[in-house]
Amino acid sequence: MQRINSAAELDARREDIRAGKDADRPAIAVCSGAGCAGLSNGRVIAAFEKELESQGLAGKVDLRATGCHGLCELGPNVVIYPEEIYYVHVKPEDVAEIVKETVQGKKVVDRLVYSDPASGEKAVHLSEIPFYKYQSRNLIGNNTRINPSSIDDYIGIGGYAALAKALFGMKPEQVLDEVKKANLRGRGGGGFPAGLKWETTRNAPEKEKYVIVNGHEGEPGAFMDRAVFTGNPHLVLEGLIIGAYAIGAHQGFIYTRHDSKLLKQNIDRALKQARENGLLGENILGSGFDFDVEVHFDVGIFVSGESSALMRSIEGKNPEPRPKYIRTSVSGIWDKPSNLNNVETWANVPQIIEKGAEWYTGIGTESSKGTKMISLSGNIVNSGVVEVPFGTTLRQIIFDIGGGIPGGKKLKALHFGGAMGGSIPESLIDTPLDFDALKKVGAPMGAGALMVMDEDTDMVEMARFFLTFLTNESCGKCVPCREGIQQLLKILTDICKGEGKKGDIETMEEIADVMSAASLCSLGKTATDPLRGTLKYFREEYETNIH
C-alpha cells in the first residue's frame, strides 16, 4: 500500500477507488455485529463463500462481513446490493437460494423479507422497514456499505476528507471553534460540551497533551459504541486525529473492551492501515503534524470507565478514581493534560468538520444537537442499535422503531443510563430525547442504553439488582461508596423478601444523600439514582413490603 503524502494524493486515491468500483456490481453484506455473531453469522458467511464459488460467482460478487446493521433482534441480517434488499433470520440453508434467486435472478425471496409482526405487512428494502425508516443513521448508516477491514472502503465513501480539510484548510483554533459552534456534547453520559473540554486541554500549561477514546462501554445494556467502533473503526480514528490536531496532542490512547475479539482485531487493523497510508504517525498526509495511538484494554471492572480511573489503568495501575477539583483535562495520564471523549463523541467530529457547524446544529433540539445512538433492549419487540436525531420522543423510539412490548404486555417503565441511571413511568413517554429534558424527569441518558420494562417488572427488585451490580464494580477506595451500597443492599434485600421495617425508606434516603455528597467519583455519587427514581415514581411498591 502506498503512503499518501498530500491532500491531492488522498483525492486521487479516492478517485481511483471509486473508478474501480462498479455501482451495479452485486454485493452481499452479512452483519457481524455482537448480536448476529451470537446467532451463528459465521456459518452464514462460510455458506456464502462456498455458494459463490460453486455458482461460479467468486470474484464477481463482493461478500463483506460488516459491522452491526442495527436490527439485532432479527439477525443474522443480510443486505443484498445494489438493490438494498434486506433479509432477516438468515440461516446457512437459505444461502443457496439467495445467491441463485436474488444475486443472479434479481428476484426477492419472499419468506426472508421483514414482515411486520402486527399487520403482516412486508418490507423488502432496508429503507422501508419501520425499524430503519424512522431513524437518521448519520454515524452507523455506512456500516452496511463498508467492510471494516478495508481502509479503501472508508476512503471510497469520503473517509479522511474531513481530516485533510482540517489539516490543510483550517488552523487548530478554527477546528476548535467549529466544534464549539456545533455544540457537540459528550455522548459518554455527562453531556459536557466537547469543545470546551478540548479548549481546557489545549490551554493547559503542560506542553505534552494526550487525547483518549473511552471505548470501555461497561454500562450494562450499552452496545452502540462497539457497533460503530467495530463496524467503522476509521470513523472514530479520524475524529480522534482531528481532535488531537485541534488540541495539540501528539499521542493518543484508545481504551476499549478486551472481551470482544472482533472489536480488538478491527481497531488494531485500522491503526496499522492508517499508519501504512500516512494517516497516522509522523507527518500525517505530509502536513507536518505527528500523532500516534496506543491501545489499552479494560480488564473487566466497571469503575475503570470513569475518566480518572481509566487514566490510572492506562498507567498500569488499579483503576481508582481521584477527586476532580483539578480536571483530567488539565492533569490526567502521568499528570499531563488528557482529553477524554467517548467513541460516539469522536465519531461525530468528521461530519462536523466536513459539513460545518451550521449543518450540524440544524439537527436536534435547542440544547442537544445532532443524532444519538441508543441501544434498545429489555422487554421490547425489536431490540438493537438505533440512531435518531435529538428531539425524537421516547414513544417514537419504543413504538415506531422498537415495535412496542412483546407478548401483548403493557409498558411499565423506561430506564436510561445503566446501573447509575433512572427509571421513569410509562406516563412520561412523550419526553423528547434531550440531555436536559431527560435529566429533568429523572432518567439521564447516560451513554444511551435504553431499557424497556413491561408490567411484570418488580421495580424494588430492579433497584436491588442495580446496586448488586455496583457493589461488585466499585473500586472500594472511598468509604461512602464502599459501605453505603452494602448497607442499602441489606435493607433492599429485606424489603424484597417482604421483611421491610418502618423507617427503612428514610434510612435509605439518608444513606443516598451522604453517598451523593461524599463519594469521590460519579459511580458512588450516582449509584443511588435508580433507588431515588423508583422511590419517586414507584414508591407504593416499596411501601407494600414494609410492615
Added chain:
Amino acid sequence: MAKYEGKPGALIHVLMEIQSENHWLPKEILNAISDRLNVPLSRVMQVASFYKTFSLTPKGRHRIHVCSGTSCHLRGADELLNSVQELVGVKAGEVDADARFSLETGCCLGSCTLGPEMIVDGEHHGRLSSDRVEEVLKNYA
C-alpha cells in the same frame, strides 16, 4: 515478556497476554513478572487480584459464562443461572471437581438482544430456556 522488559507501565499488558493464553496466573509467573518488569510483587498482586479478568486459580477445561446484564436479567437470567448451577453442580465463581467446567457470571457482553444467554468457550447460546441447557452442555466433554 521480553518486549516489556524493565517497563513497569506494561504490567497490565503482560498480565493480559498471559491470562488470555494460559487462562490463569500461577504464582511463579507473577514472581517472574515482578522481576522482569521491575515492579514490586505486592503491586503485581494488587493489580492481578483486583481486575476481574485475572484469575489466580486454574479454570475448567470449558468456561461457562452466564450474562447477568440488565437486559438478560429482564428476560430471565436468574432462572437460567439456577439451572446451569444445578446441572454443573457448582456455584458461579467455582470450578467443578473434575475441572470440566468453570462457571462465571458477569456483564455486559453487548449481545443484549440474545438474552438470556450463556456463553461457553466464547460461543454464544442466546435466548436460552432453562430446559435446553443440558442439551447445550452435552457438547462440551
